Amino acid sequence: MNPILIRGGHLVDPAAHVDGRRDLLLADGKVAAVDMPGKIKHSAAEIIEAKGLVVAPGLVDIHVHLREPGQSYKETIATGTAAAAAGGFTTVCAMPNTVPVNDSPETTRWMQAPERGAAVRVFPIAAATRGSMGENLTEYGALKAAGAVAVTDDGKPILGDSVMRQALTAAARVNLPVIQHAEDTRLTGGCSMNAGALAFRLGLRGMPVQAESGLVERDIRVLSEIKDSRPHLHVAHLSTKAALDAVRRARRNGLRVTCEVTPHHFALNEEAIANYNTNAKMNPPLRAEADREAMIEGIIDGSIECIATDHAPHALHEKEQEFERAPNGITGLETALGLSIAILHVRHKLPLSRVIALLSSQPAAVLNLKGRGTLAVGSVADVVIFDPQKQWTFRALQSKSRSKNTPFEGWTLQGKIARTISEGRMVYGG
Amino acid sequence: MPPKTPDRKSPKIEIQSASVSSAKPPLIDPGSLLSSNDLTIDELRSILELADRLENEDPTQRDKRLFKRRVSLLFYESSTRTRTSFELAAKALGADTSLVSAQSSSIEKGESLKDTGITLRSLGAECIILRSPYSGAPYLLAETTGLPVLNAGDGMHEHPSQALLDLRTILRHLNAGSKVTEKTLADVTITICGDIFHSRVARSNALLLPRLGARVILCGPLPLLPETAAQLAPGIVIERDFDRALAQSDIVMMLRIQAERLAGLALDLEEYKGRYQANTARIAAQAPRALIMHPGPIIRGLEVTSEVADGPQSAIAQQVRNGVAIRMALIMRALASNGLHDVRPGKNGRR
Ligand SMILES: [Zn+2]
Numbered sequence: 209m210n211p212i213l214i215r216g217g218h219l220v221d222p223a224a225h226v227d228g229r230r231d232l233l234l235a236d237g238k239v240a241a242v243d244m245p246g247k248i249k250h251s252a253a254e255i256i257e258a259k260g261l262v263v264a265p266g267l268v269d270i271h272v273h274l275r276e277p278g279q280s281y282k283e284t285i286a287t288g289t290a291a292a293a294a295g296g297f298t299t300v301c302a303m304p305n306t307v308p309v310n311d312s313p314e315t316t317r318w319m320q321a322p323e324r325g326a327a328v329r330v331f332p333i334a335a336a337t338r339g340s341m342g343e344n345l346t347e348y349g350a351l352k353a354a355g356a357v358a359v360t361d362d363g364k365p366i367l368g369d370s371v372m373r374q375a376l377t378a379a380a381r382v383n384l385p386v387i388q389h390a391e392d393t394r395l396t397g398g399c400s401m402n403a404g405a406l407a408f409r410l411g412l413r414g415m416p417v418q419a420e421s422g423l424v425e426r427d428i429r430v431l432s433e434i435k436d437s438r439p440h441l442h443v444a445h446l447s448t449k450a451a452l453d454a455v456r457r458a459r460r461n462g463l464r465v466t467c468e469v470t471p472h473h474f475a476l477n478e479e480a481i482a483n484y485n486t487n488a489k490m491n492p493p494l495r496a497e498a499d500r501e502a503m504i505e506g507i508i509d510g511s512i513e514c515i516a517t518d519h520a521p522h523a524l525h526e527k528e529q530e531f532e533r534a535p536n537g538i539t540g541l542e543t544a545l546g547l548s549i550a551i552l553h554v555r556h557k558l559p560l561s562r563v564i565a566l567l568s569s570q571p572a573a574v575l576n577l578k579g580r581g582t583l584a585v586g587s588v589a590d591v592v593i594f595d596p597q598k599q600w601t602f603r604a605l606q607s608k609s610r611s612k613n614t615p616f617e618g619w620t621l622q623g624k625i626a627r628t629i630s631e632g633r634m635v636y637g638g
Numbered sequence: 639m640p641p642k643t644p645d646r647k648s649p650k651i652e653i654q655s656a657s658v659s660s661a662k663p664p665l666i667d668p669g670s671l672l673s674s675n676d677l678t679i680d681e682l683r684s685i686l687e688l689a690d691r692l693e694n695e696d697p698t699q700r701d702k703r704l705f706k707r708r709v710s711l712l713f714y715e716s717s718t719r720t721r722t723s724f725e726l727a728a729k730a731l732g733a734d735t736s737l738v739s740a741q742s743s744s745i746e747k748g749e750s751l752k753d754t755g756i757t758l759r760s761l762g763a764e765c766i767i768l769r770s771p772y773s774g775a776p777y778l779l780a781e782t783t784g785l786p787v788l789n790a791g792d793g794m795h796e797h798p799s800q801a802l803l804d805l806r807t808i809l810r811h812l813n814a815g816s817k818v819t820e821k822t823l824a825d826v827t828i829t830i831c832g833d834i835f836h837s838r839v840a841r842s843n844a845l846l847l848p849r850l851g852a853r854v855i856l857c858g859p860l861p862l863l864p865e866t867a868a869q870l871a872p873g874i875v876i877e878r879d880f881d882r883a884l885a886q887s888d889i890v891m892m893l894r895i896q897a898e899r900l901a902g903l904a905l906d907l908e909e910y911k912g913r914y915q916a917n918t919a920r921i922a923a924q925a926p927r928a929l930i931m932h933p934g935p936i937i938r939g940l941e942v943t944s945e946v947a948d949g950p951q952s953a954i955a956q957q958v959r960n961g962v963a964i965r966m967a968l969i970m971r972a973l974a975s976n977g978l979h980d981v982r983p984g985k986n987g988r989r
Contacts, residue, residue, distance in 0.1 A: 404866055405866040405869035405870075407866075408835075408864060408866045408867055408869070408870070409841065409845075409869075409870055410773055410774065410795060411773035411774075411792070411793050411794035411795030411796070411838060411841060412773050412774075412793075412794075412795075483672075483774065483777045484773070484774030484777050484778065525750070528750070528752055528778070528782065529750060529751070529752075529778070530751060530770065530772035530773075530774065530775045530778060531772065531773065531774045531778075532772050532773065532774075532793070533772065616640075618640075619640050
């Protein structure tokens with residue numbers, strides 16, 4: 209692996225408070241030097257000219273479904289991480305709702321084995337309860353030792369109060385966050401979209417906002433009752449203003465609560481379902497316009513610390529079903545940066561460095577991924593280089609993901625990725 | 639941002655497009671009828687007029703109109719009146735019909751709607767009439783087969799041919815003719831009462847009738863009629879007191895309680911009858927001249943008593959008769975199109 213010298217680019221490294229022209233030297237899988245243009249000399253290094261381009265920490269996605277083990281017809285760790293690389297991501301955290309559920313150190317290790325052919329770093333997130341059945345906790349210490357960076361039953365909530373209390377307490381002991389898929393499934397049986405006038409007109413049963421906000425409030429109450437430790441609750445794919453307000457209140461009260469929002473929840477509202485477009489079906493569902501706007505507001509005011517894709521590949525034949533029968537979820541790794549720049553930076557004037565922080569340093573901090581999400585000297589040589597001005601058209605057929613279930617087909621996005629470097633290796637472009 | 643797509647009468651995405659690129663929307667054959675909202679007033683008028691012409695035509699001439707054309711009925715739910723009505727309509731025009739129902743087909747073996755549709759198309763079907771327990775299923779079938787699809791009821795979504803036959807029944811009752819405009823029902827108040835939430839008939843009527851100027855009152859208890867129902871279309875109001883709704887109404891549509899879809903709603907049927915049943919005393923007191931309609935099946939003694947269902951104000955038998963006329967017109971319209979799957983270069987002019 210040759211050293212790589214990235215020259216003439218505009219370095220945006222929010223964690224190191226760098227936002228200006230810098231050269232960057234990568235060697236031995238680490239960031240070896242950062243300096244003013246022209247200062248770094250290295251005769252043996254491969255040179256990447258980055259004039260006019262942004263050089264940023266490789267992006268970090270803490271919520272992806274790679275479908276392996278068990279559902280390789282939807283995605284594999286190899287294809288999912290290739291999509292990640294194409295989207296500028298160098299770190300992805302894989303959810304445990306595989307087949308079987310990743311609730312063991314063996315599966316956790318298996319997912320990280322070199323034989324999986326991952327293009328970028330995969331950190332498994334293990335099941336919080338055995339089989340994600342919501343009853344008996346898994347072995348958090350052993351899972352962490354095997355490489356798990358958090359626990360969750362994602363796809364399903366941890367519904368019982370006492371199980372949630374046990375999970376938070378046990379996770380705090382080994383300093384792992386508990387990630388909650390906040391859906392009170394007692395209120396969402398048979399539902400396939402957001403509740404409201406549109407659901408009524410389409411004749412679909414709707415998930416009320418309270419199904420999300422109520423469970424977030426419950427989790428926060430449980431968290432506040434734990435006095436002898438300080439557990440970390442992370443709310444996955446937050447989608448409603450009511451739930452966001454609950455998170456804000458909890459944080460004002462000094463609780464350790466973080467949250468993520470997906471690009472689709474700030475890019476789309478429920479109207480994207482149009483005539484039963486199953487590529488606009490996911491869980492949590494696309495919400496009303498006011499909720500979409502609240503997600504943007506929460507990002508801008510800092511209440512939401514990260515963008516995570518909830519990349520959820522499904523085969524064409526699964527999505528080509530009646531709306532209520534089609535599975536939830538859409539792919540997201542290759543559209544996240546382009547949507548974030550187009551919507552948050554261009555339209556809502558959020559500084560580019562903040563967009564990058566939401567996609568790199570902040571998610572890395574949420575899951576305590578040391579040396580990632582920054583390009584400070586000594587950190588992991590994970591880099592994305594992109595043209596922030598360039599508009600391009602997303603075509604699902606060209607996606608590296610095995611699945612093409614996206615509502616963003618044909619969208620014009622902004623910010624075209626030139627190269628992605630993972631631990632010093634070129635994994636996309638070039 | 640999102641590509642511009644042709645207006646398919648679907649709600650607009652709020653986000654403004656900065657894009658000039660275009661993704662192809664799925665093609666739906668224009669001979670399809672998936673929602674009563676899809677029809678322009680002009681199309682409505684031509685369907686109603688065609689129904690008049692076909693109904694009055696010499697049957698020995700009429701059955702040459704679609705001689706040996708192939709119409710498939712694909713029924714995932716049981717149905718008596720709608721299925722028979724479509725079958726009679728197709729046969730009256732000379733078409734061959736084939737019925738595929740859930741109990742007698744590979745549907746049972748888990749074949750997808752798409753594959754069933756493609757199989758029917760390969761067997762020569764030129765139009766599929768679909769009833770499905772899933773809202774939106776006709777869109778999937780129309781998109782994946784390219785054939786004209788007539789929605790014969792999809793989940794809780796719509797039943798547009800029922801709304802058209804109801805409209806024909808109303809127009810004839812009012813001696814209003816078939817040349818409908820935005821004002822044809824301007825002075826008419828129509829109450830739809832009962833299990834609105836689960837009713838595709840209610841949705842199709844509530845979307846259609848206000849576009850002809852009607853004032854539509856939705857009536858029922860909260861679990862069966864959420865407040866959001868009023869946002870279906872402009873010109874819709876909710877009145878929970880049936881007597882008050884009746885007193886304002888020229889037309890009353892009664893709906894049955896769909897026990898099979900109630901799933902967990904606790905409803906006191908005795909209390910329901912007390913408040914919402916159309917019985918002789920109530921109708922005589924509040925709406926002695928109103929036309930009483932019901933799409934069927936009727937649960938006698940629950941939402942409507944036998945005296946009212948069979949009484950002089952009842953239009954239930956006319957509704958059934960109008961169903962055949964309307965469905966003849968819809969099948970004619972469906973088969974008048976070439977079918978998008980079959981459009982060749984230079985031949986895409988149609989109707
Ligand atoms: Zn989830």
